Amino acid sequence: MTFAYFDNLSHAQQRVYRMSDSVHALRLREPRTLEPLVTALREALATGRVEDTEQATARLSDALCERLGVVRTRLEVLEVRPSSSTGELHGMYTLERGQRPLIQLWMRTAKHARVVAFRTYLRTLLHELCHHLDFLLLELPSSFHTEGFFQRESSLFHQLVPRPARQRLSGAAKGVAENTPDISPGRRRRGG
Template sequence: MPFAYYARLSPREKAIYRASDAVPAIPVPGVSSLHPDVEALREALARDDGEAVARSSLALCAGISRALGARTPKLEIHAVRPSADWGELHGLYTPDPDEPPCIRVWMRTARHARVVAFRTFLRTLLHELVHHLDLEVLGLEWSFHTEGFFKRESSLFHQLVPEAARGPARRA
């Protein structure tokens, strides 16, 4: 079932939307080699260490991009999220035909300037990376938010954080 904005798309855009929606996952070869970078990101956020957050985030983006045959995007980690009456901006992907594409992610909430939770930060990073992979790996002309898009984001997250798929540990 397409999202409501589908009705406003041109026939060409609808074809891109349907192609995006048809891809529910992006398997990453050798993904377990990135698990230490995931833990480094978790620890860097807990320490509020922006430089370490940037290093581990770039390692994740570069590792996934390499494994899938895509260029590594430029990555910028910013402090406090921009906000306005529409809400807060968590991340932004900017493709550019003349420059390397750029992913921007903010690591602090707008209202209280607190470091965002690990899962929220990683999902935001992966969300922006999926836009990049849509263009570079799937060969889509544009990256729409489709059900397939959100499934791809989730598939990346669960490959990187496999314990999240299992749920909380049970006590014996």
């Protein structure tokens, strides 16, 4: 299945979209060993302090990049999310020639300036990191929001925050956890 904007893409972009859509998971080496970093991030976010949250986020992001064999990003945590009539900006990935890639995350809601929920914040980090991985790990020339993209984001999330056993079994029964293409460090996808 493709999203509605697929028809507006060039043939070359559609090929990249399909390549992205075909990779459903990213596998981390020993994800349980990252649990202290995930816990530290949860605790830092709960303080509501930008500096603490930025440091904890950077440590987790750096560890994920190291595990996946890609260059680390710069990371910036900002206060209140920018918003418009179409919604709030949760995060942004910027890739500029000659500079280390940048991930920016906002930690407070636009309407009430409340600290966002941990799971939402972590998913936003992983979402922006998936854009980074599209370019450097999968070696795609563009990073599109595809079903595969969102599945990769979820695969990382569930390795860092495992689901209860009952939920894992129901997902496997639907074929979600089994027989899906994935990329592990050392198994790079080449554009072609």
